[in-house]
Amino acid sequence: MNSNASSPPPAAGAPAAGSATDLEVRVTAILVTAAVLLGMVLQVFIPPGPVTLVAASVLAGAVLIVVSLLAPGRLRATLSGFRFTSTLLVVLAVMAIGGTLILQGKPPEEYATRYGGFGAIIVALRLDDIFHGLPFALVMALFVAAVISSATLRWPVKARNAGFFIAHVGLLTSLVGAGASTLLARRGMIWLPEGGDSASAVMVEKGPTAGQPAPLGFDIRLDKFDLDRYASEYRIGFYVAEPGRDEQGREVMATRLKTSFDACADGARCQKPDTSKHVLPGGDTFRVKAWYPDYARVARPTGIEHGTLSNQWRNPAALVEWTVNGQTREELVLASRPQWLLVQPPRSALLFEKREEEAKAYTSHVTVTRNGETRTGIATVNAPLTVFGWTFYQNSYQPAGGPGHMMSGLEAVHDPGVPWVFTGFFLISVGVAYMFYVEPRLKARKSAAAAAASTTARAA
Amino acid sequence: MLQYVLAEHPFFVATGALYAAAMAFYAAAWRSTKALVGRVGTALMCVALLANLGLIVQRWIEADRAPFKSLFESLVFFAFTTGVVYLVWERLYRTRVFGAMAMLLSLGIIGYALSKWDAEIVKLPPALQSAWFVPHVVVYFVGYAAVGLAAGLAAIQLLAPRVPLVQRIVSMKAGTILSGEALDLDKMTYELVRFGFVLLTVGLLVGSVWAKSAWGDFWVWDPKENWSLVTWLVYGAYLHLRRVRNWRGDRAAWLCLLGFSVVMFTYLGMKFLPTADASAHVYSGE
Structure with missing residues (x-):
């Protein structure tokens, strides 16, 4: 394969390289522009949909391949050329981006609500269903034709170009499977x-x-x-109140979790609750002096004290000691009755709480x-x-x-296309890996052998 | 804030500091005539990678799952893969010229991760509890690292003829170019993209197979899926255009930069899309 040319070498009597390139550029531009424009015009009469997508891709692709085989000139060489494929890849990328900028597959009223005056234009141009529309179908037809042409031009397959062939057969297999899925699933x-x-x-x-x-x-x-x-877990959350807007657009203050300190490093088992001292983002510090997994006030000889009935985290409480601006305070807080403990910066607070059980x-x-x-x-x-x-x-x-x-x-x-799609994926992966990891080494080995032979010949 | 980060996340700060130190030594190697300076840069980078790996393992243990769920976690992993891919690349090409650039990338990612710190360790939802989760993410981030480094090389390739300082840096210096051969930036960029493209391909297809097993459809034109496809198409165009006359050199370098811009948008930009609400792929913590 010629590594510098966009297509296989011209046949005898073909135009010179410069004019051949110009011709290839012109044919590429005409085919791609025609596919998009023709698709947009025909789309006025033929609505987008799964049948439109598959039928137009298959029919137009087949016609193009037949024409490229029969017509004289450089149509087939252009179709199988790298320049043509690159152009198609860029056009497909632009279409894929379009599908992420405009909502797809929504009722027409939603476009009017969301995009105002442009909503009607979007619906009229069928940009609300780009991936089932005729412009996309016809560009896919060009792509299919390009893949088939370039793969067949490299027949018979050799070790040096097997990756290209396998990857392109994989692409076709996936596209056939995707077509079957679109129609039959x-x-x-x-x-x-x-x-x-x-x-x-x-x-x-x-x-x-x-x-x-x-x-x-x-x-x-x-x-x-x-x-x-997930099992219940407890933590000390550090929250900050920030201005925001509610669903009606009114200004409100919303608390937002900024960081958190889990009660236990070992999750729900929680054998060793954390009692170490922590620094908060505002510079204040806190620690939990004592944890009471199953809190109760317990009578002891010394009087009524904080205690726990068991090691099960049924009604946890934490004795929190925190320092704000050098002043130390202490408070017993229960997860069942969340209570804010104010810290720096302003509008910040700690909260002992139970995590949501997702x-x-x-x-x-x-x-x-x-x-x-x-x-x-x-x-x-x-x-x-x-x-x-x-x-x-x-x-x-x-x-x-x-x-x-x-x-x-x-x-x-019920999707009969899936096995084809996944077989295609496998072939693409194998083909691309072979093409870019194995083939360069085969070529390098061949070049080295050729260089060695040449050196030997010179020495002789 | 600094006091909080230093006190609560010292290992994280140490990782960033090690990347910065490695970057400094790699940069010093541009001027030094002693090979030792570059070697110290590589050694520091290896230590930084170990520390970065430690962050990943620590999070894995804390979260009891692979630490790739949130944006913060993925950034920490991305910094690691960038360093690893660079290290392998340094060994293969026997040059340390671009060590500072690679370390700047890793350090920048770690720094950005600091601004995206998770408020809590998020639990893994059922859809992500799949055997495909780890291979999908690992393959993608190694691919991202490869095309990220390729973009760095492409930028240097474009700057070198225009900025004398860059030209001097990529010229022969003791301690940085160990092979003694002139650097072919265009070829190096191409080979990195080639390596990355295979991984982007596998990542995309693995993601599709996973989507099928989780949701019943292998492709739903979700914004993230679309942008992953765009990434693949742009790099596909780059690789095809490599065979087209006049599409090497500056043009290829610009296309490589465009490709990485698309990668970054795919990674970080989904929330800016008007269709983001329809995506099942927006990171938690964004």
């Missing part, structure tokens, strides 16, 4: 009440059949829902029944359940019905 949320009714269909949320129910082909029922939370894991235990055959399974976050061709992802939950009862939100997905 059915997905939607199923909300199952714990111990309640079963579901046998899912309302499709995306794709050509969006809004229609898709039968699962079986019944699924939630037997049990487990919600695990969700650690949630799991659905389900039973699936089809034609009398019954299966049980578990779906948890990051470990979906696959059964009879559908996969259930644990996505959400909410309280339901009586106390302690939950509704589990499972994303039901």
